[in-house]
Amino acid sequence: MQISIVIPLLNEEESLTELYNWIVSVMRSxxxxxxxxxxxxxxxxxxxxxxxxxxxxxxAVKGVKFNRNYGKSQALHVGFDKAEGDVVITMDADLQDNPEEIPELYSLIIKDNYDLISGWKKKRYDSLISKNLPSKLFNAVARKTSGLKLHDFNCGLKAYRKTVVKNIDVYGEMHRYIPVLAKNAGYSKINEKVVKHQARKYGRTKFGAERFINGFLDLITIWFLSKFGKRPMHLFGALGILMFFFGFLSAVWIGASKLYKLYHGLPNILVTDNPWFYISLTTMVLGSLLFLAGFLGELILRSSREKERYRISETTGQI
Structure with a gap:
């Protein structure tokens, strides 16, 4: 059994050697x-x-270098692709994740037969205002939306069975929602483990407050994709038909009302002076557009091809 430790990083020169020595010490012991x-x-x-x-x-050390900054999700994507171990551990390079947690994470995957174990930094050493409170709110919304009862979706320290990382697609900024991606891919044995969180020793964080805004937007995206990603017509087509039908019935009502008034000699107004004319016209147009959007979504889904998402400028050896 082999362990692959995947470490995405950006400007962490001060911590890399110390982190490497710490990991090797744990692995060898x-x-x-x-x-x-x-x-x-x-x-x-x-x-x-x-x-x-x-x-x-x-x-035992392998390296991949991007030609520019593409983001953590792309780094994890290529790391998962290159990983050969039966168990894959992800961790950050800033020394805030403790390598001493690796043996227990490994045991939970191999002996307890879990697909994914997510770290939970129950006691954090981050700023209360800029990180802790927004993180709690973010995780509460993520739990409610995804149905996964995890306390810390964004913890970098996670353990995976090899089949999980080879069958999920981490893209955009979806690294926050890897447990959700795994669940949507059919891996249901997901749990969490309380892990030690350490204060940053070198440098400063690479993430600002905007990550929480992006996180909520990504949460909406993954919720939508999990429900309608493979069947966009079920949403857009249904909404389109309902709106078109509503507009059509409104137009029929306007026409019938006008004919009734003409037949009985009642005072009548121009069709264009009736606000319901514009309501019916607008809803029929919007309904047609929504139905078309669903149809185009189905065509795109069936003809889409994998696109280049990052460029590697250099690697160490045969990786």
Whole structure:
């Protein structure tokens, strides 16, 4: 059994050697077979130079360097693609995730037969206002929307069975919702483990307050895709038919009302002076457009092809 440790990073030159030594110490003390995959997400410091030095000293180290910053999701995507271990562990490179958690995470996957274990930083060393409170709100909404009873969706420390990472597609900024992606892919044995959180030792965080706004927008996206991603016509087509039918009935009512008044010699007004004329016209047009959107969505879904999402400028050895 081998463990693959996938570490996305951006400008973490101060922590890389210390993190590597810590991981190796844990791996060797537990007699684990392992590989460490560093994904340099377009660092502008000496991070890639350090990764190449570590690779030269230890063949268990592998490295991938993006030609620019593409984001954590893309880094995890390529890390999952390159991982060869039976259990895949993801962790951040800033030393806030504790490698001492790895043996228990490994045990939960192998011995307890879980598909995914998500870390829960129950006690955090982040700012209360800028991170803790927004994180609690974000996680509460994510639990309600996804149905997964996890306390910390965004924790970087997670463990996966190999089949999970090979069968989910992490794109955009969906790294926050990997447990949801796994659930939607049919992997139901998902749980969490309380893990140690450590104060940042070097540098500063690479994420600002906008990540929570993006997180909520991504949550809406993944909710929509999980329900209608494979059948857009079921949403847009149904809404389109309902709106068109409503507009059509309104138009029939307007016409019948006008004929009734003409037949009985009652005072009548122009059709265009009736506000219901514009309501019926608008709803029929919108209904037709929604139905067309659903139809086009179905065509795109059936003809879509994988597009390039990132470019790798360099790797260490044969990876």
């Amino acid at each position: 537990n007699s684990f077979s392992y590989e460490i995959i560093f994904i340099d997400d377009g660092s502008t410091d000496n991070s890639w130079k350090i990764i190449k030095q570590l690779y030269a000293e230890d063949p």
